[in-house]
Amino acid sequence: MVKVFINGYGNIGRRIATAFSKDKEIQFIGVGKYTVDDRVKDAVDRNFPLYVPANMVSKFKEKGFSISGNISNAIMESDIVIDAAKDGYGYENKVNLYEPLNKPAIFQGGEDNTGVKKVADVIHNSRVNYKDMFKKKYVIQGSCNVSGMGRILQPMIEKHGSEIERYDVTLIRRSADLEDLKEVKDSIEWDKNPHHQDDVKSFLPMVNLYVEAYKVPSRMMHLHQMTVRFKNAAPDKESFLDIYEKEFGVAILGNAKGTGDIRKKAIDLGFEHGDTNMVHIHSDTIRRQEDTLKLLYSDDQTGMVIPENYLLFQSMLYGRSARDAYSRTNAIFQIDRKRKTLEEEFKA
Numbered sequence: 001m002v003k004v005f006i007n008g009y010g011n012i013g014r015r016i017a018t019a020f021s022k023d024k025e026i027q028f029i030g031v032g033k034y035t036v037d038d039r040v041k042d043a044v045d046r047n048f049p050l051y052v053p054a055n056m057v058s059k060f061k062e063k064g065f066s067i068s069g070n071i072s073n074a075i076m077e078s079d080i081v082i083d084a085a086k087d088g089y090g091y092e093n094k095v096n097l098y099e100p101l102n103k104p105a106i107f108q109g110g111e112d113n114t115g116v117k118k119v120a121d122v123i124h125n126s127r128v129n130y131k132d133m134f135k136k137k138y139v140i141q142g143s144c145n146v147s148g149m150g151r152i153l154q155p156m157i158e159k160h161g162s163e164i165e166r167y168d169v170t171l172i173r174r175s176a177d178l179e180d181l182k183e184v185k186d187s188i189e190w191d192k193n194p195h196h197q198d199d200v201k202s203f204l205p206m207v208n209l210y211v212e213a214y215k216v217p218s219r220m221m222h223l224h225q226m227t228v229r230f231k232n233a234a235p236d237k238e239s240f241l242d243i244y245e246k247e248f249g250v251a252i253l254g255n256a257k258g259t260g261d262i263r264k265k266a267i268d269l270g271f272e273h274g275d276t277n278m279v280h281i282h283s284d285t286i287r288r289q290e291d292t293l294k295l296l297y298s299d300d301q302t303g304m305v306i307p308e309n310y311l312l313f314q315s316m317l318y319g320r321s322a323r324d325a326y327s328r329t330n331a332i333f334q335i336d337r338k339r340k341t342l343e344e345e346f347k348a
């Protein structure tokens, strides 16, 4: 049995823990926690073995928490680590923990694939480079925006790639997640050099892609506005939507009014963690004008990357076929059922 440790128990770490702890084929070692706060109780309540830095063990024990060991020991015991640390901390973990102990790791989208703090050469997107991840030691799972763009772009490229001149995407990003305690600032903030463009180009190097990114005072979801410029006439709406009819993790919603509608519906429907784990094309926003097609799709920031981590794990560790990996991922996340339900709820 493959032994897995999740280092970090924040918004992403706790979701990864939920998913991986359901897989009966792996031995789930536990989760790493660095601060004594309410999330510790959450992990304890869910029976996740808790590991903390060696110099923090007594602090956690003083608060009455039962600790399974220190983080180095958990890593030593594991075959692979899923790093779910705060942006940038993954680099320190790699240098101080994973490399000295010779352990492979999956990193999250807040880490770098270039420059002095690079943790891996490659960014994974299940729809593009899934099978190339087999036996890689260090891989970054693309961020939510990057994963979402890949999920929309790749099927379009497969159908129309040679007919397309250029893709422009404006990312309208939520400022904080629903669970975050930090205040949402009343401001629209721009990003002078969004990393998302280079991240997508790292796995889709041939695309003529231009990305702008803004943050808006919302906690619900990201919204991407995509403009696709064709060499000749753009396809009509129906044939464009046909591309996504059977796409894993892409829902086609006909009458949502905004990102909050979808998030609230996911919570009301009892989806785990309130996640859809998908992108949602808003079919009523698709417009065609001569050579140009415009669309909006929303991207479940917290949920999107969790099945992607699980898929990446299937490739890295076992070299399973994409078909098998998607089927296992669907069993854990119930993506097809959620898609069907959402499409029914938001029918045109």
Ligand SMILES: NC(=O)c1ccc[n+]([C@@H]2O[C@H](COP(=O)([O-])OP(=O)(O)OC[C@H]3O[C@@H](n4cnc5c(N)ncnc54)[C@H](OP(=O)(O)O)[C@@H]3O)[C@@H](O)[C@H]2O)c1
Pocket: 007, 008, 009, 010, 011, 012, 013, 032, 033, 034, 035, 036, 039, 084, 085, 086, 087, 088, 089, 093, 108, 109, 110, 111, 142, 143, 144, 177, 301, 302, 305
């Ligand atoms: N939030 C999203 O929607 C989202 C979506 C896609 C990708 N990501 C990426 O996922 C990663 C995690 O984001 P997040 O939103 O989950 O952040 P988060 O909620 O702030 O959680 C970060 C976690 O890192 C832990 N931590 C602190 N120092 C650490 C260390 N040295 N090693 C490991 N963990 C450490 C923190 O522990 P304590 O709380 O105990 O201090 C906390 O549990 C980032 O790279 C982010 O860019 C986030």
